[in-house]
Structure formats: structure tokens, C-alpha cells
Amino acid sequence: MKFYFFNTPARPHSLLFRAHYLPQNLRKLRLVANLALSVACGILLLPLLFPFLNQTAHVTFFRGLNISLVLASAVALGLEGFLDQEPKYPFWLAQALCLAFGFAFISCCLGITFIAQSNPRNTLTMYLLGLVTVAFLWDFEYYETLVLVTFTALAFTLVLYFSGLNAEQVVLNQCVSFLILLCFLVLSRVMYSYRATHFIQLQEIEEKNRQIQKISQAKSEILGVVAHDLRSPFNNIEMITSLLQKKNLTPEMEQQYLNLILTSCQNSRTTINELLFIAREEQQETIPLEKLDLVALLQDVQAEWETQLQGSRNLLLSHPATPLYANLNKERFHRVLNNLVSNAVKFTPAQGKIRIQVREEKKKLLLEVSDNGIGIPDKIRPLLFDRFSKARRRGLQGEKSTGLGLSICRQLVEQHGGSIDVESQERQGTTFHITLPAAV
Structure with a gap:
């Protein structure tokens, strides 16, 4: 367990934990306020059943403390009910309500034992009970805990001032109160740390489970591709091979069948290479980057594709006269550009x-x-x-798609710290937008 005595968990865990414990604090407030209200009302009704209790020393003050606890509990329940109806309530307001009720609860416990009983040797029983109850039930940030400790210490000092104790008893009680408040501070932070650590561990377990589910889904998808996209080419090869075994084929037909076998093998190899690339990339959280001129890389891509296109499409490149530097992995970003240009070629007449x-x-x-x-x-x-x-389509010349190219593009662009999106209109064209951070 990691201790958070004077700090909080790192973001985003601290924000998630706060969002988790805030409604829990309000539920615990509702529970304690209902119990305190019931007990205080019961104590106030006891003199009706046992009239001799009205003769007890300090009965008026004792009754006043219980009335105060009833009022504090009723107000806390009313405000908690109001916040429960609000879909988005301020964090500070909910915490302030829990702090205020915690302080009221501790003060009433202190008053009930210390003044009502007029017994300096038994001054700290209910006081200790109140502090332990607050420490165990509510989660407060360290500065909120310090505020509660400060106000409680001031309340204890005020009680001592009106108690009529001699100087020795005042000093002894203050020393014991200091030790109790110190224990309360430590206990409160230990409980906060325990719950925060437990919450973070649950978050990590959930994240691991999500990753396992994602890997399992990816495995199922890969098996589906292997079963479908690779089975079809091999079925074609098997069928064409059976046709080639016939003796009455013309040389032209044999050459046609051999070309079909070659095409099926090339399609299968492309699919296998895509799957291997994805498996390799998923094992790498980061990729090596270096400062490169993006314009020079684009010029290389343009030259390569102009050679392949042989004038069948017009490939234009627009760029500033000055270099544009980015932190790139040349091989991987070259793959992104090739995929996007390849898609454009497949769907452009x-x-x-x-x-x-x-x-x-x-x-x-x-x-x-x-x-x-x-x-x-x-x-x-x-x-x-x-x-x-499932959006994969055949190209205008019947080119097949594995459905992996654009997924790989997004993965590689994000590894470069960038983003990619698309806008398109049917029969008018498509534009892929990539945003990359410029190199310093």
C-alpha cells in the first residue's frame, strides 16, 4: 500500500478516485446522520419514560447538545437530499457538507462527555469515538483533514476554557487531545491511502481486463481473416491447379491460370504481411523517431508513385519552399503515405x-x-x-482490400503524436487529413 499523507495519487487516478469517493462520502453522511438523529431523539425522549433523569446534573446542557445534534443531522440530511437531486453538484460543496457534519458530530461527542459529565478523568471517551468514526468513514484530502483537525483543536480549547478546570488539568487534557488528534490525522490518512490504493489497483485490473479482451478480440478477428481471406486464395489455387492437370489446355489458357495463381499468392502474402506488421507493432509502445524534412519524404513518395503510375493518374505535390521538420520514423511514415496514395489510386479513375x-x-x-x-x-x-x-471495398480495377490499411495508418500516425481523419463526398472525392507536431 502506498501512503498519501501530504499528497494525492497522480493524475488521472486522483480525479477518478475523487469522483468515486465523493458520492460514497454523501452516502456515509446519510447513514451517520440518520443514526445520530435516531439516537439523539431517543435520548431526548428518555426523560418522558424515566422522569428522574430530569434531576441529572447539567441536564439542560445535555438536552441542548442532543437538540443541536438533531438539528445538525436534519440539516445535513436535507442538504444531502438536495445534492442527490442535482446531476452535477460542486465537489467543494459536497466535501464542505461532510466536513461540517463531521465537525458537528465530533463537537457534540466532546460536549456530551466533557461538560455534561463534569468528569475530567473521562473527558475523552466520546471525543475519541467521534474522531475515530469520522476517520474511518469519510475520505478527505490532506488539507481538508488539516482544516478539520484545526477546528476540532479550537473547539476542544474552548471547551476547556469554560470547564473551570485548574491549569494542571487543562495542560494534561491538551496534551492528550494533541496525541488523539495526531492519531486521528494519521488514521484518516491511512484509511485514505488504503482506499486510494485499492481503487487504483481495481482500475489497473479493469484496464488489464480491457487489454485482455482487446487482445482476445484481435485474436478472434485475425482467426476470422485467416479463415476467410486466406482460405479463398488457397481454394482458388487448388481449383486452378486441378484445371492445369488437364491435358487439353491451350498455352493461352495455361498462362491465364498461372497468372491467377500468382495473383492469389500475392494477395495471400499481402494479408500475411499486414497481420505480421500489426502483431509486431502492438508489442512496441514507442517507436524510434528522428528529426526529418517532411517535404523531402513527400518528394520521394511522389517520385516512386509517378514511376508506378506511368501517367495513368496525375499525382501533384504542393509544399512551401522551405523545409518542414517533424520527428518521424522514416520507414513507418513512408508506409502511411504509401497506404493513403495507394487507396487514392484504387478509387480514382x-x-x-x-x-x-x-x-x-x-x-x-x-x-x-x-x-x-x-x-x-x-x-x-x-x-x-x-x-x-467492414468498410473495405474492391478498387475500380477489382483490387482487393484486407481492411487493415487505414487501421495501420491511424496506429502509426498516433505513434508519431499526430492524428488522422477523413472527409469525403460520393462521386466527388476523398481527403485524408493528418496533423503532426512540428519538430523544435
């Missing part, structure tokens, strides 16, 4: 335009890859970046 633009704005590099192709239907746009996305 011959002689269509594909444009890559980059600029700097407010210490951010804004990169766009756009085309004037067939666009993306509205119903599948939210699914684009999902792994094994």
Missing part, C-alpha cells in the same frame, strides 16, 4: 487527380492526401479506421 499538400500552422504540420475519385459512402465512413474494417 484513369487520368484522375491525386494531390498531396503540406503546410505549417501554429507549430503543427498539416498534411492532406486528396483525390477526385468515387468518394466514400456516408454509411461506411465511421468504420474506415476500424481494424478488419
Whole structure:
């Protein structure tokens, strides 16, 4: 267990723990206030059953303390009920209510023993009970606990002042009170630390469970891809091989079947490579980055794709005259650009335009890859970046998709500290927007 005597758990655990214990504090307040109200009302009614209790020393003050406890409990219950009806109440207001009632409860316990009994040797029984009750039940931040200790010490001093005790008894009681308040402070912080540590451990367990579920889901998805996307090419190969075994095929038909086998093998290899890449990337929390000129990288990508396209599409690059530096992993970000340009090529008709633009704005590099192709239907746009996305479509030339490319793009962009999104209109084109932090 980690102790939080003069601090709080690190963010975001501290905020989550506060959101957790705040309603718990109010529920505990309701419980204690109801019990205190019932007990105090019972004590006030006892003289009706036993009239001789009216002759007890300090009965008026004793009755006044119980009436005060009844009023404090009733007010606390009323305010707690009001806060319970509010969907969003201020944190400080709820904590202030718990602190105020805790102080009132301790003060009444102190008054009941110390003054009502006029017994200096038994002054701290109810006082100690009140402090222990507050320490065990409520979670307060360390500064709130110090405020409660300070006000309680002042109340104890005030009680001693009106008690008529001699100087020796006052000093002894103050010393014992100091020790009790110190124990209360330690006990309160220990209980806070125990609950905070327990809460953080539960959060970590839940996060681990979410990760396990995510891994299990990914495994199921991978098995689904293996079962579906790899089975089909191998079935095709098996069928075509059976056809090739026939003796009456022309050379043209044999060549056609061999080309189909080659295509099936290439599609299978692409799928396997994508799966291996995802498995490898998931094991790396961070990737090595270096300061690179993004413009130079884009120029390399443009040159490579112009060679492949052979003029079938117009690939344009717009960039400032000066270099734009970002912290990049050249290999991985090159993969992002290749995936986006490849998608644009698949869904842009011959002689269509594909444009890559980059600029700097407010210490951010804004990169766009756009085309004037067939666009993306509205119903599948939210699914684009999902792994094994159901939004996958064949290209205009029948190119197959694994449904992994854009998921990999998002994963790699986020590893670079950036973000990616898309806007598109059917029959008008698509634009992918990437935002990256500029290198210092």
C-alpha cells in the first residue's frame, strides 16, 4: 500500500478516485446522520419514560447538545437530499457538507462527555469515538483533514476554557487531545491511502481486463481473416491447379491460370504481411523517431508513385519552399503515405487527380492526401479506421482490400503524436487529413 499523507495519487487516478469517493462520502453522511438523529431523539425522549433523569446534573446542557445534534443531522440530511437531486453538484460543496457534519458530530461527542459529565478523568471517551468514526468513514484530502483537525483543536480549547478546570488539568487534557488528534490525522490518512490504493489497483485490473479482451478480440478477428481471406486464395489455387492437370489446355489458357495463381499468392502474402506488421507493432509502445524534412519524404513518395503510375493518374505535390521538420520514423511514415496514395489510386479513375499538400500552422504540420475519385459512402465512413474494417471495398480495377490499411495508418500516425481523419463526398472525392507536431 502506498501512503498519501501530504499528497494525492497522480493524475488521472486522483480525479477518478475523487469522483468515486465523493458520492460514497454523501452516502456515509446519510447513514451517520440518520443514526445520530435516531439516537439523539431517543435520548431526548428518555426523560418522558424515566422522569428522574430530569434531576441529572447539567441536564439542560445535555438536552441542548442532543437538540443541536438533531438539528445538525436534519440539516445535513436535507442538504444531502438536495445534492442527490442535482446531476452535477460542486465537489467543494459536497466535501464542505461532510466536513461540517463531521465537525458537528465530533463537537457534540466532546460536549456530551466533557461538560455534561463534569468528569475530567473521562473527558475523552466520546471525543475519541467521534474522531475515530469520522476517520474511518469519510475520505478527505490532506488539507481538508488539516482544516478539520484545526477546528476540532479550537473547539476542544474552548471547551476547556469554560470547564473551570485548574491549569494542571487543562495542560494534561491538551496534551492528550494533541496525541488523539495526531492519531486521528494519521488514521484518516491511512484509511485514505488504503482506499486510494485499492481503487487504483481495481482500475489497473479493469484496464488489464480491457487489454485482455482487446487482445482476445484481435485474436478472434485475425482467426476470422485467416479463415476467410486466406482460405479463398488457397481454394482458388487448388481449383486452378486441378484445371492445369488437364491435358487439353491451350498455352493461352495455361498462362491465364498461372497468372491467377500468382495473383492469389500475392494477395495471400499481402494479408500475411499486414497481420505480421500489426502483431509486431502492438508489442512496441514507442517507436524510434528522428528529426526529418517532411517535404523531402513527400518528394520521394511522389517520385516512386509517378514511376508506378506511368501517367495513368496525375499525382501533384504542393509544399512551401522551405523545409518542414517533424520527428518521424522514416520507414513507418513512408508506409502511411504509401497506404493513403495507394487507396487514392484504387478509387480514382484513369487520368484522375491525386494531390498531396503540406503546410505549417501554429507549430503543427498539416498534411492532406486528396483525390477526385468515387468518394466514400456516408454509411461506411465511421468504420474506415476500424481494424478488419467492414468498410473495405474492391478498387475500380477489382483490387482487393484486407481492411487493415487505414487501421495501420491511424496506429502509426498516433505513434508519431499526430492524428488522422477523413472527409469525403460520393462521386466527388476523398481527403485524408493528418496533423503532426512540428519538430523544435
